[in-house]
Amino acid sequence: MNLKIKGKTALITGGDSGIGIETAKFLVREGVHVILSDKEGGSDLEKAKEEVEKECADGAKVLTKAADISKNQEVIALADYIEKEFGGAHIIFHSAGARGAAGDFLTLTDEDWKETIEIDLMGAVRVCRAFIPQMQKLNWGRMILVASENAFQPYEEESPYNACKAGIINLSKCLSRAYSKENILFNCISPAYIETPMTDAMMEDLAEEKDISVDEAVKWFVKNKRPHIAMERRGKPEEVASVVAFLCSEHASYVNGTNVRIDGGAVESAFG
Template structure:
């Protein structure tokens, strides 16, 4: 299936690994010019090198930016407009687990640091790039939420709240700008193999004095027992869904949240 988005330009934040990196691979295979953004230029360069190893003619570029800094987000938007004419597609995959622990142990600073990345980061990106999509009269913005928005885990209250906010924000924007041919959707993964969950598993392995593989198996069984497929998800299983939502085959999907969770959310709704 051809996605009919050849020649479009896409920005992917949080793109040096995991879901962002996987999404870049799918979109570049469709002839999309890709701008990867994250905080570490060296990591971006390595990701670009890996993606180009099997895609010699791919148009992939890297621009560093910290989504917690509004001036850096505005500078990123200006550079993309000046150098590429603007972004048709934005995939906001940047995020962090943030502060975790018992609710009463978390301070205002813990909450605000998580909100600054996971919710306000998305706000800043949307505010900077919607005007470009308006000028182009075509846009797709995909925000990465989480199963935690529907099925919150008690030790991750700031992250839970932010991801629920992401879904609400995306729905709000879908009502505001769809008449301008700009579509907004969310994708909610569950326990996918990413650097964030890798770090969690390394900490768990140390805590339990076991291997990382044993920690993953224990975590799936004891902390994510509702994952019907009984395994961690793969980044490409999420990236392919995101790429489809960016395509011309998804023109009537707007304001939606697609769960890619292996059945992790116990409720039907």
């Protein structure tokens, strides 16, 4: 499918694994230049670059740049780097995030909340603030932020994460109203229980806690903690990435200010 974005430039935060790297593959196949970014540089980011480069077509380039989204100066430096290399970013897929502090609400401290907010909510704020001016100059932009099923169907042990992801959806809607007249579109995706390093770590901890295999932990978790997933399995990163790629494209030119759930039926309500 021709997404009509050949020659555009895309930044993918959280780009060294999971949904980020799979989205990068979709985009470089369309001739999009991609910058993969993550908190840490080094071997993981370079391995991701090598993997994505195998999929490049139509002159697409892949670069890497480490940036900690909890630090404003690093986000600004990332924006400056992309402007210098490519003249700015047309597409942002902000996939970086963390589960953050979890547990009984009464046990979570101010610091627990602040740490999650700095990454999951303020990280998105910083990225949007740094890159909207570039999109204004280019008169074209696609900003896709990652929310979660937790925004609609919160889980009691993840209150900071729940609140941040609800905030992401509100932020995206707000910005879609402010900048759509400048041909900059803002949308969210809300994945649920996808095969990513974050859920891998959760399952490894659960397996150790219950003295079972990771595969058994996944099955137990779906049955007992995510019973509304109609498909009864974890989602695959590429199943999310294909939707993101569409939202980045010219074919999605009338999709703005919306949230797309990619959850296998995990949210029980029809109107969540």
